Amino acid sequence: xxxxxxxxxxxxxxxxxxxxxxxxxxxxxxxxxxxxxxxxxxxxxxxxxxxxxxxxxxxxxxxxxxxxxxxxxxxxxxxxxxxxxxxxxxxxxxxxxxxxxxxxxxxxxxxxxxxxxxxxxxxxxxxxxxxxxxxxxxxxxxxxxxxxxxxxxxxxxxxxxxxxxxxxxxxxxxxxxxxxxxxxxxxxxxxxxxxxxxxxxxxxxxxxxxxxxxxxxxxxxxxxxxxxxxxxxxxxxxxxxxxxxxxxxxxxxxxxxxxxxxxxxxxxxxxxxxxxxxxxxxxxxxxxxxxxxxxxxxxxxxxxxxxxxxxxxxxxxxxxxxxxxxxxxxxxx
Amino acid sequence: xxxxxxxxxxxxxxxxxxxxxxxxxxxxxxxxxxxxxxxxxxxxxxxxxxxxxxxxxxxxxxxxxxxxxxxxxxxxxxxxxxxxxxxxxxxxxxxxxxxxxxxxxxxxxxxxxxxxxxxxxxxxxxxxxxxxxxxxxxxxxxxxxxxxxxxxxxxxxxxxxxxxxxxxxxxxxxxxxxxxxxxxxxxxxxxxxxxxxxxxxxxxxxxxxxxxxxxxxxxxxxxxxxxxxxxxxxxxxxxxxxxxxxxxxxxxxxxxxxxxxxxxxxxxxxxxxxxxxxxxxxxxxxxxxxxxxxxxxxxxxxxxxxxxxxxxxxxxxxxxxxxxxxxxxxxxxxxxxxxxxxxxxxxxxxxxxxxxxxxxxxxxxxxxxxxxxxxxxxxxxxxxxxxxxxxxxxxxxxxxxxxxxxxxxxxxxxxxxxxxxxxxxxxxxxxxxxxxxxxxxxxxxxxxxxxxxxxxxxxxxxxxxxxxxxxxxxxxxxxxxxxxxxxxxxxxxxxxxxxxxxxx
Numbered sequence: 004x005x006x007x008x009x010x011x012x013x014x015x016x017x018x019x020x021x022x023x024x025x026x027x028x029x030x031x032x033x034x035x036x037x038x039x040x041x042x043x044x045x046x047x048x049x050x051x052x053x054x055x056x057x058x059x060x061x062x063x064x065x066x067x068x069x070x071x072x073x074x075x076x077x078x079x080x081x082x083x084x085x086x087x088x089x090x091x092x093x094x095x096x097x098x099x100x101x102x103x104x105x106x107x108x109x110x111x112x113x114x115x116x117x118x119x120x121x122x123x124x125x126x127x128x129x130x131x132x133x134x135x136x137x138x139x140x141x142x143x144x145x146x147x148x149x150x151x152x153x154x155x156x157x158x159x160x161x162x163x164x165x166x167x168x169x170x171x172x173x174x175x176x177x178x179x180x181x182x183x184x185x186x187x188x189x190x191x192x193x194x195x196x197x198x199x200x201x202x203x204x205x206x207x208x209x210x211x212x213x214x215x216x217x218x219x220x221x222x223x224x225x226x227x228x229x230x231x232x233x234x235x236x237x238x239x240x241x242x243x244x245x246x247x248x249x250x251x252x253x254x255x256x257x258x259x260x261x262x263x264x265x266x267x268x269x270x271x272x273x274x275x276x277x278x279x280x281x282x283x284x285x286x287x288x289x290x291x292x293x294x295x296x297x298x299x300x301x302x303x304x305x306x307x308x309x310x311x312x313x314x315x316x317x318x319x320x321x322x323x324x325x326x327x328x329x330x331x332x333x334x335x336x
Numbered sequence: 337x338x339x340x341x342x343x344x345x346x347x348x349x350x351x352x353x354x355x356x357x358x359x360x361x362x363x364x365x366x367x368x369x370x371x372x373x374x375x376x377x378x379x380x381x382x383x384x385x386x387x388x389x390x391x392x393x394x395x396x397x398x399x400x401x402x403x404x405x406x407x408x409x410x411x412x413x414x415x416x417x418x419x420x421x422x423x424x425x426x427x428x429x430x431x432x433x434x435x436x437x438x439x440x441x442x443x444x445x446x447x448x449x450x451x452x453x454x455x456x457x458x459x460x461x462x463x464x465x466x467x468x469x470x471x472x473x474x475x476x477x478x479x480x481x482x483x484x485x486x487x488x489x490x491x492x493x494x495x496x497x498x499x500x501x502x503x504x505x506x507x508x509x510x511x512x513x514x515x516x517x518x519x520x521x522x523x524x525x526x527x528x529x530x531x532x533x534x535x536x537x538x539x540x541x542x543x544x545x546x547x548x549x550x551x552x553x554x555x556x557x558x559x560x561x562x563x564x565x566x567x568x569x570x571x572x573x574x575x576x577x578x579x580x581x582x583x584x585x586x587x588x589x590x591x592x593x594x595x596x597x598x599x600x601x602x603x604x605x606x607x608x609x610x611x612x613x614x615x616x617x618x619x620x621x622x623x624x625x626x627x628x629x630x631x632x633x634x635x636x637x638x639x640x641x642x643x644x645x646x647x648x649x650x651x652x653x654x655x656x657x658x659x660x661x662x663x664x665x666x667x668x669x670x671x672x673x674x675x676x677x678x679x680x681x682x683x684x685x686x687x688x689x690x691x692x693x694x695x696x697x698x699x700x701x702x703x704x705x706x707x708x709x710x711x712x713x714x715x716x717x718x719x720x721x722x723x724x725x726x727x728x729x730x731x732x733x734x735x736x737x738x739x740x741x742x743x744x745x746x747x748x749x750x751x752x753x754x755x756x757x758x759x760x761x762x763x764x765x766x767x768x769x770x771x772x773x774x775x776x777x778x779x780x781x782x783x784x785x786x787x788x789x790x791x792x793x794x795x796x797x798x799x800x801x802x803x804x805x806x807x808x809x810x811x812x813x814x815x816x817x818x819x820x821x822x823x824x825x826x827x828x829x830x831x832x833x834x835x836x837x838x839x840x
Contacts, residue, residue: 199705201696208693211682218641218679219693219748220665277684 018273021326022286025319029290033297040300047180049292051172051248054186055080055241056264057288059257060272061193062237063265064284065230068197069210070276071130071137073234075145077261079122080242081254082148083115087243088161088252090114104167111168111246115239122148123235127228145262152254160253164246171247182244186285189240194281196233206230211277264291267316271323291316339366340399341530342387342418342499347396349382356382357393358554364499364532367525371541371562372534374551375574375767380534383551384501387532388420389413401498417498423507425488429477434459436476437491462494466520482513489520493529500524501532506540507765510626511793511831518544536767538567539796550574575769593617594653596787597756599638602647607633608811611647615756620778620788622798624831625808631791632674634808635758638789639671640664651756665694670754672745674761674791680745683734687726688715690733690744694752718747722777739770746777757781760791775800795831799824807831 033040059076066073091098091110098107122144129140174181197203205226209216217223246252268291272283298312342364349357357379364370374380385391387398392407399405400416427436437459442450459472468486476484485505492500506514521531521544535541541548545562550573558565558573595614602611608630615621625631637644640658649656651667658664664671673679682690692699692711699710715729722743726736733744742762749757759778763771778801782788792798798805805822807815807830815830 195705201700201704201706204689204693204696204706207685208682208689211684212678214679215682217661218671218673220661221693222662277682 016273016280016283017330018283018327019280019286021323022272022283022290026286026290026293029293029297033293033301037297037300040297043178045296045300047175047178049296050183051180052296053288053292054182055244055248055257056261056268056291057186057285058189058237058241058244059261060265060268060284060288061189061281062234062241063262064269064272064274064279064281065193065197065206065237066137066141066234067269067274068276068279069206069227069230070213071227071230072141072266073126073231073238074138074141074262075122075126075148076234076238076241076265077257077259078145078148078152078254079119079235079238080245081252081256082122082152083118083239083242084246084252084256085152085156085161085254086118087111087114088164088246089155092161092163099163099165104165104170107165107167108171112240112243115243116236119236119239120232122238123232124228126235127231130231131224131227149254156252156254158254160251160255162251164250168247169250171244182248185240185244189237190281190285193237197279197281202226202229207277209277210275267291267320271320273327290319294319340364341366341401343399344383344387345397345399347383347386347393347398349386349391349393355554357386360396360551360554360556362549362556362559364530366498367528367530369521369525369531369533369544369546371545371548372532372551373536373538373541373548373570373574375769378551378574379554380551381503382554384420384503384532384534387413387499387501388418414495417496418501419492419495419497419499420501420503421485421488421492421505422503423505425484427476427484427487429475431476432473433470433476433479433487434472436487437462437494440491440495458494459490462490465493466490466523468520481508482510482517485509485517486520489524493524497529499530499532501534503534504536504765505533506535506537510628512626514540536765536771537794538570538768541570542567552576571768574767595650596652597638597789598648598650598653600648600650602634602637602644602649604633604637604642604644606811607637607642608808611808611811611813613806613813613816615787615789617755617785617787618782619804620782620790620802622790622792622802622805623808624791624793624795624798624805624827626793626831628810629808630811631808632760633811635671635760635789635791638664639669639758641671665752668753668755670749670752670757672749672757672759672762674764676741676745680748681733681741684732686730687719687724687733687736687744688712688729691715691718691729691747691751694748714751718751722747722750723773739766739774742766742770742774746774750781754786756787756789758789758791761794762790762792763794763797771797793831795824795827799827 039045059080062076063073091107095110097103098110126141126144129135129144130137171181176184197206205216205221208219208221209223209226213223245256249256268284268287272280272287274284294315295312298315302311340363344360344362347357347360348355360379360383372380372383382391386393389408389410389412397404397406398408400418403416405412428439431439434455438455441458456472463470466486466489470479470483470486476487479487489500505517509517521533524531533544542562542565548558548560548562548565548570549556550558550570552574593616596617597615599614600612603609611634613621623631623634633642636642638649638658640661640663643659649658656667658667677683682693688711692714695714696706699707699714701707712729719726719729724736724740724743724747726740733741736744762778763774766774775797778788778790790798790801799819803819805817805819805827806813817827
C-alpha cells in the first residue's frame, strides 16, 4: 500500500531510551554500593538541588533549538534575584516583615519575571533585529546583566529576607520538595509549548532552516524574540529558586560553571538546531544529579572527590558520543 | 589513435539488497565526451562514485591507464587522473581563487611554507590554459556559480586530470554560460582530456556528446554514437515509455474575466524597471531571460521578499501593497523557490511537517494546541494528491529523491490554497519522468483557475506549460509571445538575439 502514513511522531526517541537506560543503571549501581543512597534524605536533597540546573538547562535548550545560544542564563537568574530582592527590601519593606509571606513570594516572582521579560527583549533585540551572532550577543549581555547587579549591590550579597522566602525550598508534598514540582511543572509547560503549539512548530522549522522558514511565511524575527524572552523568563524562575534555597541574592552564584553545565546537558540530551526534547533534558538533569550525589557519598572523606564527579560527567559525555556514533553508522547501512 | 583511458568491466553494486548497478561495462577513450544519462536512481551517481573511489564495487573490475583495480580508493582514482566536479564544486568559499586552485597541490607536495608568488603563478597559468580570466584575489564565495565551476575545472586540469566527470554541470547556469562551458569541454577534448558529462537535459546531451550512455534501473540500456540518437529515442530508453508531448491540453484562459494580477510600471532600483503585464485566472505565464535579466528579482518582489520601489500591483482589480512575505501570503500568493534544498524544504523535519508548515496556524484545536491528527490528515491528503513517493510521512524530507522533494515543495504551497503561484525554475535537477508529471500538474492547476507565473530559462519547459511568454532583458520586458505563434527554435533564437545584445 502506497502512502500509508502512521500518526504524528509516534515512535519513541532512541536517545530517550539510551538516557533512561543510563539513569536506571546508575540508580541500581549506587543503590547497591551505597546504602544511604536510596533513602528519603538523600533523594530529597537531590530534589532540592536539581531544579535550578534543570530549569536553566531548559532556558539554554530553547535558544539552541533555533541555532542560537544563551550564555546569559545564569546572569539573568542572578540579576532577577538581586532586583527582586532589592525591590522587596527597599521599595516595599512592609512586605519584608513576617506575616506577609504569600504577598512577599508573589511580589518576588512577579518582579523576577518582569526582569526576565526585559532581559529577554534585550537579548532578542540584539539577535533578531541587529543580527548579532547569539554567542556574542549573550556574552555581552551576560557581562551587562552581571554589571548591573554588581553596581546595585556594590558586589555584596543581598540578605535579610524574612523566613517566608525559604518556604518554596523547604515545603514538601508527599515528601518531595516543592522545587522539584516547580521543575516538573516548568518542564511540562515547555514541552507543551514546543510540541503542541504553533510557536513550537515554527521554532523547530526556524532552527532547521531559517531561509526556508522565511520563504514559508514564518516571521523569523518575532519567533527569535519570543524564544529569547522565554529563555530569560525560565532563567528568572531558576533565580527565584536559588534565592529561596540560599535565602539571599548575589551575582556570584553559579556563574560560568552553571552555564557550561547547561550546555553539557543540552549536548547529552541531543539538543541541536531544530530538534530538542524536554523529556531528554529532564532525564539528563536527573542523571547528572545522581552522578554528583552518588560519587559525593561514595567518596566522602576522600581528597579530591569533588573533581571525580566532573571527571565522570566528562566520561559520560564521551560515552554518549561513541554510542551515538555507532548507532548512526548502523542506521546508514 | 583512440586509446582507452578508463574501462569498467562487469561492475555490480547493491545497497541493502537493492541492485544499484547491474553488470555495467563502459569504456572511455582519450579525448572523448561521453554523456551519462538516466533518471534519478538509475545508477549514474553510483557509477561515478565507484570510478572516483568513494564506493567499492561488489564485483567487477576497473582499469585505468592499463592498471587494473578490484576496488579504488579516492587517492588511487585521483592519482590515475580521474577528477570529479560535484554540483557544489567543493571549493573553499573563504579562500581566494589562487588559494583554491593551488591548495591541493600545495598540500600533497608536503611543503611547510607558502610561496605566494608561486601560488599566483600556478593559478594564473591554470586559468590561462582553459582561456578564462578571473581575478586571482577574489574570494571563491563571492564568485558567480559559473565562475566557481570554472575554478573547479581549472583545479581538475591543474591536478593533471585525464578524465573529468561533471555531475549535472549546467543546473545552475544560464544559456550563455552553458555555451562557454561547452567550449571549454571542447578545448579539453583537443588536449586529450576526456569528459564524462552527467545530465538530465537531453538537448544539451545532443549538443555536446560524442557518445551517449543511458542507464535505467541500474542497467546500461544504450551505448552509442550520439549523432545517431534523437531526444525522443533517448527519452524512450530512459523511461521505458513514450512521453507524449503532442497531446498536451493547455489550459483554456477566459479572456473575459477580470485579470487576477496586474503589474504596472513596477520598478526595483538596479534590478528591473517599468515592468507591466497582467495575468488572467487559469493562465500560465512564462517569464524568461538570461540570469541578471531581472526575472528572479521580479518574482521575489511580487512575493514581498525584496519589495519594489515604485509601481502598482493589483490583484483582482484591487491595488495591494506587498512589502513583506506576509503581505504576499495574505493576498494568497505562493512562491516555489529555485533552490528547494535551501529555500524550500526543512530537510531534517518530517515530510508531514513540511507539508503543513504554511497552514499550521489553522491546524489547532479550541485550546490553540496543535492537533496531530489534523497534521496527518492534511499531509496525507497532499502526499497522495501530488503522488509524493514515500512509505511514511513521518520520514524526514531528505529521504525523498529530487523529483519527490520538488513535489513536496509544491504540496506545501498548494496546501495553503494560493490564487497565484509563482514557480521559479520548477524542474531544476528533476528527472525527465518527474518533469513531465510536474508540467502536467501545473497545467491542471491552471485549469482549475489558479494563475501561474513560471520563471525559467528552460525553453522546452516553457513551451510545454505556458499560454504566454514574456522575455526580459536587463530588467525590462523586451518581448511578449503567445504560445501558438512561437516555436522552440524561434524562442531560442530570440534569447540568442538577446545574448548577442549583452556582449556590447
